[in-house]
Amino acid sequence: QLELVESGGGLVQPGGSLRLSCLVSGFTLKTYAIAWFRQAPGKEREEVVCSSSQGGATNYADSVKGRFTISRDNAKNTVYLQMNNLKAEDTAVYYCAAGGPYYSDYDCNDLDAWGRGTLVTVSS
16 A cells, blocks of 8 residues: 655745655655645645656756755655745645656656645745
8 A cells, every 4th residue: 555654844934944754655666756746725736846757857846946856765765855945935735646656767647646745834
């Protein structure tokens, strides 16, 4: 059974940093495409970043490019989202999602497992 559990959210001041974690179980991480999404109150869900399977491409939303970085630790079955220079508009619930398994690189068009989310609040 696929399971994803996010952690690391919290309250941070503008300009600060947070690192979110997504602990996965039930599958081999490198064979899955992994994405981080976010949803702010009253807004539609937005894909923040997609990390393709098997070491394929990584694509960031323009709104976070240069500030957010996704990484994987396959040995720890964990995906991280490092968020720097946070802004008030980054306030949202952040979710990780997975799709696969794929035995070549594949993107995030077919995600079938989701975590429950972790809240990030950027405020002074």
